[in-house]
Amino acid sequence: GAGVSQSPSNKVTEKGKDVELRCDPISGHTALYWYRQSLGQGLEFLIYFQGNSAPDKSGLPSDRFSAERTGGSVSTLTIQRTQQEDSAVYLCASSQDSGVTEAFFGQGTRLTVV
Amino acid sequence: GENVEQHPSTLSVQEGDSAVIKCTYSDSASNYFPWYKQELGKRPQLIIDIRSNVGEKKDQRIAVTLNKTAKHFSLHITETQPEDSAVYFCAARGGSYIPTFGRGTSLIVHP
Numbered sequence: 001g002a003g004v005s006q007s008p009s010n011k012v013t014e015k016g017k018d019v020e021l022r023c024d025p026i027s028g029h030t031a032l033y034w035y036r037q038s039l040g041q042g043l044e045f046l047i048y049f050q051g052n053s054a055p056d057k058s059g060l061p062s063d064r065f066s067a068e069r070t071g072g073s074v075s076t077l078t079i080q081r082t083q084q085e086d087s088a089v090y091l092c093a094s095s096q097d098s099g100v101t102e103a104f105f106g107q108g109t110r111l112t113v114v
Numbered sequence: 115g116e117n118v119e120q121h122p123s124t125l126s127v128q129e130g131d132s133a134v135i136k137c138t139y140s141d142s143a144s145n146y147f148p149w150y151k152q153e154l155g156k157r158p159q160l161i162i163d164i165r166s167n168v169g170e171k172k173d174q175r176i177a178v179t180l181n182k183t184a185k186h187f188s189l190h191i192t193e194t195q196p197e198d199s200a201v202y203f204c205a206a207r208g209g210s211y212i213p214t215f216g217r218g219t220s221l222i223v224h225p
Contacts, residue, residue, distance in 0.1 A: 033212065042120075042217035043158070043203060056212060058115070091157070100146035100165055103213055105157040 002026070004106035006092050012112045013082055021077040021109045025094030032075050033095075033103060034067060038088045046090075049075060050097075082113045116141040118206050120216025128224050133194050135219045137204035138186040144208030147180060147187050152201045152218075161202075162189070194223045 005024040013019050025032050034046040045059035049069040060066070064082075069075040079086055089110050093103040117140040127133050139147075145166040150158035164171045164178045164187065171178050175194075180187040187206075191198055201220050205213040 031211070035215075043205075043215040045212055045214065048212050050211065056210070059212075099211075100163075100207070102148065102160050102163065105150075105159070107157045 004092055004094050004104050006090075006106035006109050008109060009107065010110045010112075012114060015084060015113055016081055018078065018080045019082055019111065021079075021090050021092075021111070023075045023077070023092030023094075023106060025073065025075070025092070026104055027073075028096070029094035029104075030072065030097050031095045031103075032069060033093045034075070034077050035091045035093065036088045037091055037108070043091065046077070079111075082111075084113045087111055087113045115210060116144060116206055116208055116212075116214040118204060118214050118216045120204050120219060122219060123217065124220045124222070126222045126224065127194055129194060129196060131194055133191045133198070133221055133223075135189045135202055135204065135221075136186060137188070137206075137216050138184075139206040139214075140185065141206065141208045141210075142182075142185065144206040146207040146213075147178070148205050148207075148213065149178060149189050150203045150205065150215075152203065154200075158203060191221075194221075196223050196225050199223045 030051045032049040035043040048056040064080045067077045089108040091108045092106045095103040120137045148163035152158040177190040201218045204216045207213045
């Protein structure tokens with residue numbers, strides 16, 4: 001079946017604008033994660049959704065970042081009033097559940113704030 | 115929360131040599147340790163994982179070892195090939211259910 005899909009693949013935005021990044025997880029996967037990868041850096045955790053439970057937002061770097069997951073499937077990461085330091089690749093991953101199962105990554109959205 | 119340290123940050127080897135990447139973790143409740151390979155411009159992909167009830171796991175040229183007492187785990191690649199060149203990430207997942215990743219190791223295999 002289809003893997004994790006993210007859109008857009010690339011996004012260039014002006015400083016101060018809002019952006020929305022979309023993630024379509026693998027069908028039936030209840031766990032969904034957002035990570036941020038800056039150039040040459042590791043994977044920084046942002047937010048975690050599991051089923052209908054309240055999301056774990058402990059990784060969000062500021063209140064300009066928010067995310068939602070509608071109907072337990074598609075997720076949207078929103079960054080308000082973008083700053084240059086927000087430039088990075090935003091990766092979404094999903095897994096079958098919250099147990100010891102593989103997380104599958106999307107191809108990422110490369111965000112450039114100019 | 116969980117903290118994962120990964121070393122080295124860069125590893126350069128000759129084709130045919132072995133490569134070892136080491137990670138330590140802090141949360142004793144962690145029970146799942148995946149390794150991901152990320153080729154340039156591509157998504158991270160799982161290459162091998164190990165659960166806390168196992169000390170070692172092998173898959174062809176790749177092996178992972180886990181020492182729960184010392185809270186460290188390692189990736190071993192034997193007979194390296196140029197196509198093994200990539201960034202490798204270790205991760206640990208425990209009570210929070212959130213995989214925490216190391217900062218990555220850039221492996222360069224010279225032909």
